[in-house]
Amino acid sequence: MTPDQEYVLRTVEERGVRLIRLWFTDVLGQLKSVAISPAELDTVFEEGVQFDGTAIDGFSRVHEADVLARPDATTFELLPWAKADEPSGRMFCNIATLDGHPFDGDPRQILQRNLRSARERGFTLYAAPEVEFFYFDSSSASEGRPVPLDNASYFDLTTADISSDLRKTTIHTLEAMGIPVEYSFHEDSPSQHEIDLRYTEALSMADNLMTLRLVVKKIALDRGAHATFLPKPLNGVQGSGMHTHLSLFEGDTNVFHDPDDELGMSEIAKHFTAGLLHHAREITAVTNQLVNSYKRLTESSEAPPYVVWARNNRSALVRVPVRKQGKPTSARIEYRALDGTANPYLAFSLILAAGLRGIDEQYPLPDETNLNLFEIDDNERKRLGVAALPRSLQEALDVMEESELVRDTLGDHVFEWFLRNKRAEWSEFQSRVTPFELERYLGSW
């Protein structure tokens, strides 16, 4: 028994915890949970909880269905929404095979493995995402015709407004669970909100994002609303993304920072950015994993469909924020493609791997692009050598399938399962008749 496990046992006893939820994440990024009683906790720390993985997306295995969930005691938190007479706690788990090896299909351990290889080079990855989402009236959402809870827009002060109230409650809950929020505000579109999390090391951040998604949805649900991270729920208004700020530290030093560089960017930052740009198309199927994700990545001014970087250009995939003087620790880059439906463990793994590849191979950073790429046509863009992100999930899967970087980073099991699963999703979408087709064609043909 380690000291952190003892701490959890003691807390469970002292606080009268009645139920412990063991959380883990499937390959598609959905949170899963197994509940155990406090009496079992001791044994579970020693041996894990055995369950049948075949029902979990991406957990199916050839020889054997059962896997073990082993709780990470350092992630123990009491759930603030549990009833006072029935306190509950949660821990994130790693998934193991019955003979105790890390299970290939476990996204959390895939990230841990990639973070370890960064650590072997001395690097720690920090991430700070800006999570966007919509609140809809829940009956309208369940009918598939989402109606926003309000019609306010960017930075409007809508204090009496229910959706701002929801956001406030959400933030208090996150803070109570040790997930500090940097900013939060009403976004551009009706009932669209943004919560910016304060940076943490990437594994904690992925755990935090899984928690955030649950908290946002749960608090909305309790008040008759439906919260969604769907990238493009409404026609004609901006979609929801998850711009993510990234930095690499070596001990206490932000290795993205160089005071003598014109941009304040170190060689490492430049190579990392070059790596991200170079491999961006390959990782897009994972960072933007839904058919719907590609509706956001088109015309919207906040979503970057082009593989370029810039300091101030909203059409750029990577932004290098201009920083306040004398704050070397805040040197960072912002990856703008991600959306809030991505599996954060896999997405962070790939972003890190792409950046590290850039460092290892010393990729040169292309020139900054200050053109507004929305205003030039495709021919001109191609002449300038500017690549576009995949335009559809299908194209993204085609590019991913060719990527040795993505295969190495995710491992064969997840790489192959993901492609199979998403190919099936695409072909199902392809075979559906959409409202667009009916509206456009039915009358005139």
Next chain:
Amino acid sequence: MEPLLVFPNPPPAELAQALDLGGWAWKGASGLNEARADQPADGWVGAVVFADTDPEEAFRICRSIRSGDIHVGSILLLINGGHLASLDFREDLFDDFCLTPFHPVELEARLKHLFRRSRQLARAEVIEYDALAMNLETYQAAIDGRPLDLTFMEYELLKFLASHPGKVFTRETLLSRVWGYDYYGGARTVDVHIRRLRSKLGEEHANLIQTVRSVGYSFGSSRWG
């Protein structure tokens, strides 16, 4: 919580301060009668005897302890370097000694060495500061009577800070004392956890932990100013 017996009463200010900052529970006694009257049921875990003010009385106390008159685990004698000769043939009266004027770090090291080894009981098992209460026995913390839900590392960090009110710690010190040297995350880990702790303490109490610009962090303020 079983206190250390400290002689004389009141002890010199620098001794009282060092004991407080180290988080030791202690009780002063001006003489044998008091030490006997205040003796806890299981006896004193240890005694810190300051011999510079009244050496005769100090040695008398040590002798009574040794004769079993009052029950004390081990004895730490504080004595001026110029009076070392008075220790001749009195080696049986103490378990360790520390020269005065003492260095607080040396005193702390000797206290730990002597009393931690015998029994861990002399350490305060409850930390109370303003609205914060921590029970080190049960690992529980509360603010304004409201339980704080802390992860293990948050708890360890708060315990460390709250055990040393007013003392400023660098990130490096916190990292090495709370996480241990083998932790790879670097001092930024400390910032992340401090921010998490402040969120859990709530807006009203977040300022219990202060950021000391370009140095590190401190908790509350020292009762010694």
